Amino acid sequence: MIEAGRAAFAEHGSEAQMEDVARRAGVGVGTVYRHFPTKQALAEALIEERFDRTIAYVRALLDDEPDPWRAIERCFEYCAATQEQDRAWAAVLVLMAGGIGGMGPRQHQMQELLALEDQLIARACKAGVVRDDLTAADMPALFCALASVVQAGDRNWRRYLDLLLDGLRPR
Amino acid sequence: MIEAGRAAFAEHGSEAQMEDVARRAGVGVGTVYRHFPTKQALAEALIEERFDRTIAYVRALLDDEPDPWRAIERCFEYCAATQEQDRAWAAVLVLMAGGIGGMGPRQHQMQELLALEDQLIARACKAGVVRDDLTAADMPALFCALASVVQAGDRNWRRYLDLLLDGLRPR
């Protein structure tokens, strides 16, 4: 069920249709509604899950990636990869750039993610591998930008990512 | 009439409603449909106009802005400013990053715009003020990225633009 929702929302973003979700799950729409009261609720559950996995990834990065620059690079690469697989997730990251407010319960997860980014950046800053005015507050816009390029279907988003990362280097 | 369409699409993007357009124009929906057979047709007309103005602006930049770096900077600033005013235009630039194909008659205008960008970049490249691997082919992704940040409602898109521009400087 969740599985079907994941697939449908990943492919169509918020345009995903409840009937499509039901079909993929091999059940009727009524059954989908018995688990999630509205389409919005289903979408939220999926996004929450995605946030959790992202937070876990970045946390692991802090523990396991000794190279501060490489950690930042990998963080963006992970973002791009998940955004490519998941249209709904990309859309959420785009919205997040508009300010955390309004995004209800996801607000807390975003703050948690940004707190981790902050550590990533602090480490890189201290090592002198990123510009010294970079902060976690810059991240939402960067994720938003990356998400839209990836989602637009630019086959060569890797190139855009290179330009983005170069902009983060010390001047 | 066109005027009303501009306002409605600028404010709501493709979500603009025909009835809203009619109301702003002070006419009935039937009258709007007498001038534009579909909502899509109206949207296209507005985008064509926007492309024309943008092309004219960049052309003027080539003629009147002697500083090659400043010309590039002004080009992006103009983009951001128009994207901020016009939601539909921002959406088109986001889509363009996915490849010019499919965008029908706008294809030609996009190519014209990119040809001008090419000159802007060549000039800047020769002057050594931008990284030497930058090409006009990088532009769609950059415009797309900028558009999404501006449209997400990030009050401080200027900061993102600074990071973007720094990424274009010689390494």
Add this chain to the structure above:
DNA sequence: TACGATACGGAAGCGAGATTCCGCTTGTCA
């Protein structure tokens, strides 16, 4: 096996918008 509770499927109900259509108004010409 009979009975109530629970879960299911999917048709029907609805709301939102785009598009169509027809009766009315205005302006022109004889």
Add this chain to the structure above:
DNA sequence: TGACAAGCGGAATCTCGCTTCCGTATCGTA
């Protein structure tokens, strides 16, 4: 002034998805 054409307004129509609801199927228990 009267007949006709062109333009107009906006109610009615259509389409598309989300959501609701009810008859049916399944399961656990006496």
